[in-house]
Amino acid sequence: MSNDRDSLLQNSDVNPSTSSDYYDHIETHPVQSPTCELTPPSNFPQIWAACTASLSALCAGLVLGWTSPIFDYLTDGQFNNIPIDKNQMGWIGSFATLGAMAMCIPTGFICDLLGRKMALLLLMVPFLAGWSLIIWAESILALYFGRLITGMAIGACCVAAPLYNGEICHQNLRGALGSLFQLMVVTGILLAYTFGVILSPYQFTKFCACMPFIFLMTFAFQPETPHYLIKKGEFEKAKKSLMKLRGTGYNVEAELLQIEGSLKESSQLAISLRYTFTKRSVVKAVLIALALMFFQQFSGINVIILYSSDIFKSTGIHLDSNIATIIVGAVTALSTLCASLIIEKVGRKLLLFISLSAIAINAVVLAIYFSLKTRGHPDAEVLRDIGFIPVAAVCLFVLSFSLGIGPIPWMICSEILPTEIRSMVGSTAGTFNWFLAFVITKSYLNLAHMLGKDTMFYLFSATSVAGTIFVLMMVPETKGKSVADIQEELSH
Numbered sequence: 001m002s003n004d005r006d007s008l009l010q011n012s013d014v015n016p017s018t019s020s021d022y023y024d025h026i027e028t029h030p031v032q033s034p035t036c037e038l039t040p041p042s043n044f045p046q047i048w049a050a051c052t053a054s055l056s057a058l059c060a061g062l063v064l065g066w067t068s069p070i071f072d073y074l075t076d077g078q079f080n081n082i083p084i085d086k087n088q089m090g091w092i093g094s095f096a097t098l099g100a101m102a103m104c105i106p107t108g109f110i111c112d113l114l115g116r117k118m119a120l121l122l123l124m125v126p127f128l129a130g131w132s133l134i135i136w137a138e139s140i141l142a143l144y145f146g147r148l149i150t151g152m153a154i155g156a157c158c159v160a161a162p163l164y165n166g167e168i169c170h171q172n173l174r175g176a177l178g179s180l181f182q183l184m185v186v187t188g189i190l191l192a193y194t195f196g197v198i199l200s201p202y203q204f205t206k207f208c209a210c211m212p213f214i215f216l217m218t219f220a221f222q223p224e225t226p227h228y229l230i231k232k233g234e235f236e237k238a239k240k241s242l243m244k245l246r247g248t249g250y251n252v253e254a255e256l257l258q259i260e261g262s263l264k265e266s267s268q269l270a271i272s273l274r275y276t277f278t279k280r281s282v283v284k285a286v287l288i289a290l291a292l293m294f295f296q297q298f299s300g301i302n303v304i305i306l307y308s309s310d311i312f313k314s315t316g317i318h319l320d321s322n323i324a325t326i327i328v329g330a331v332t333a334l335s336t337l338c339a340s341l342i343i344e345k346v347g348r349k350l351l352l353f354i355s356l357s358a359i360a361i362n363a364v365v366l367a368i369y370f371s372l373k374t375r376g377h378p379d380a381e382v383l384r385d386i387g388f389i390p391v392a393a394v395c396l397f398v399l400s401f402s403l404g405i406g407p408i409p410w411m412i413c414s415e416i417l418p419t420e421i422r423s424m425v426g427s428t429a430g431t432f433n434w435f436l437a438f439v440i441t442k443s444y445l446n447l448a449h450m451l452g453k454d455t456m457f458y459l460f461s462a463t464s465v466a467g468t469i470f471v472l473m474m475v476p477e478t479k480g481k482s483v484a485d486i487q488e489e490l491s492h
Contacts, residue, residue, distance in 0.1 A: 041170045042247030049222045049245060050165045050177040054184040055215035056123050057161050060154040061188020062208040063130075063147075067093050068325055069196025070204065079201060080137050088140055094442050095144050099151025100158065101434035107156040108427030116164040117224045119156065124216050126153040131209035135202075158410065158430045163422065166414030167225035168245050170255075171480065172344070174415070179340040182407030186336050189305075190329035197322045230260050258482075281490035285416040288475055289429045292352075292409035295467035297436035299359050300460035301401050303444050304328070304394060331395050335402035347479045348408050348415075352471045355404025360464035362397040366390055367457035374452060405467070409433075415478040416486050 067074065067089070074092070077083040084092070103126075110119045130150030137143045162181045169177040188211075196204050223245060229238035238259075242252040305328065343351060369390045413426040448456050476489045 039247075039249040039251065041172075041245075041250045043173060045245050045247060046169050046173055046177065049168055050180050052215070052218040052222055053120055053161050053164045054180045055211075055218060056120055056153075056157045057181045057184035058188040058191070059123075059127055059208075059211045059215055060157045061185040061190075062192050062211055063096055063150045063154055063188075064185070065189035065192025065196070065329070066205070066208055069193055069322055070201040073201045079143075082137060082140055082143065084140060084143075090442065090445075092143055092147055094438055095147040096151035096154060097434050097438040097441060099148040099153075100155030101431050101438060103152040103155035104159050104427045104430035104434065105424075106427075107159040107430075108424050110156075111160055111163055111228075115224050115228050116160060116167065117219075117222065119160040120164060120219060121216065123153050123156055123160070124212055126150065126156070127212040128209070131205070131212075135205055135209060155430060155434060158433075159427045162410045162414060163426060164225060166411065167227040168223075170246065171482075174344075174411075179336065179343055179407035179411060181410055182402070183333070183336040183340055186329070186332040186402065186406075190326070190333045193322070193326045193329040197326070226256065227259055227263070230256070231263055235260075279491075281487045282418065282421065284474070284490045285418075285487070286425050288416060289409070289413050289425055290432055291470055291474070292405070292412065293429050293433040294436060295356065295463065295470065296405050296409050297433060297440060298460065298463040299356070299401060299405060299467070300363060300440075300457065301398075301406070302437055302440050303456070303460075304397055304401075305332075328394065328398055332398045332402050332406075335399040336407060339403045339407055343408075344479060347477050348412060349471060349475050349477045351404040352408055352475060353404075353468055355400050355406075355408075356464045356467040356471065358400035358403075359397060359405065360461045360468065362393045362400065363457045363461035363464060365393040366397070367454045367461060369393070370452065370454035370457065374454065412475075412478060415481075415483070416476070416490070418483060418487065 070079070071089070073079060074084050075086060075089050107119060110122070114122075126149045130146045130148070130153065133142050133146030133149065137146060158181075165177050165180060166174065192204075192208070195207055198204075199207060223241035224237070226238040226242045226245075229235075229241055235256075239252060239256060242256060243250070246252055246255075339351065369386070372386075409429075413429055414422060417425050444456065476486055478486055481489075
């Protein structure tokens with residue numbers, strides 16, 4: 001036993017030198033000490049560290065929202081005098097999702113090899129390289145590569161940021177800080193919609209390129225996660241990291257023992273791909289992670305975000321398309337903030353159920369409106385009279401998405417998966433999510449032309465209904481539970 005380990009355990013009330021039964025005990029029944037109960041962990045250091053890490057997600061949101069407010073400017077060939085047609089514009093939007101898909105799995109290995117913090121700091125490379133290509137682009141090929149490389153930063157961020165936040169926060173803050181990633185993404189999209197209107201397209205692009213520097217300057221001073229440091233055998237550094245995150249008045253010994261016990265138990269299981277697909281609890285956890293990503297994308301959210309201005313125009317209400325997208329972005333950000341505030345009180349499972357149920361209802365409302373408009377042939381006055389219905393349905397759709405199925409799938413991976421496979425499965429789920437996003441964004445217009453917009457929204461509604469059934473039958477409530485408790489529940 002190393003000196004670092006001795007110093008980590010020297011004040012413990014329990015002798016850890018015995019068998020693995022001790023580690024099983026501390027994983028399922030965390031050690032309590034009087035000091036821990038008398039001096040609760042400080043919330044501010046954890047919140048500040050999570051916020052600075054999640055600034056990377058805000059930068060990702062700016063990448064996702066960049067094309068929307070300057071769509072006409074790009075297609076008119078005014079950006080660096082590069083001619084762009086509608087088909088090329090579709091590829092400019094989709095290349096970001098392809099880049100994101102390509103980086104999710106490699107980022108999982110980077111997180112395990114170099115650490116969660118270093119993986120996040122390395123995001124500066126693709127962010128700056130991609131935005132530089134876009135700013136000084138002289139051809140459509142440079143724009144394609146710029147979008148692809150910034151998309152790679154998005155994919156890496158989607159794996160590293162939720163993993164970092166999940167491992168630094170105390171159990172009492174796990175839900176609120178877990179949803180912070182999605183909140184920052186939608187905040188970044190809202191900033192893109194807003195500053196894209198206020199600034200000139202070239203100034204707006206430079207603004208997006210500057211945001212990663214703010215992320216770097218704030219996050220560089222945050223600690224590595226205690227989980228990663230203990231996994232690498234750096235016990236003294238892990239203790240210092242946890243003290244910085246919990247405050248000096250908090251006794252970190254019991255929590256360090258719990259983390260180490262969890263890691264030791266996972267390593268004793270000798271996790272492998274074969275084991276992953278034979279143990280019942282792990283298989284169910286992987287299925288839940290992938291299924292929630294599927295229901296998130298096939299709710300139709302990207303269609304709503306990308307084509308909300310077209311839906312607003314079709315109602316006959318005279319509303320500027322840029323203002324319409326800002327409204328949708330603001331509703332998304334505010335509802336995601338609400339979710340982060342209530343998720344620990346309401347719980348994940350109930351929010352997922354409410355979210356998917358409300359999405360199904362609003363998707364049907366939009367489908368009925370499109371059926372009436374395209375197949376019912378009502379007169380223009382009737383359409384104007386009911387024009388508020390699809391507008392309200394779009395806003396409620398986005399609100400419902402942001403309350404549950406938007407943020408929760410990203411955070412639940414760190415709650416239901418054993419530590420040893422968390423990076424691997426989380427990155428696989430992220431890849432799957434971005435693949436679905438690419439498929440939907442590229443195929444929607446063609447399918448809507450072939451089948452009709454109403455048919456597409458009926459399909460989105462049906463998928464969300466299936467999602468509610470899946471949540472009721474398969475998804476455990478993770479609020480206030482350790483990974484061992486959740487794995488035990490999934491094993492039945």
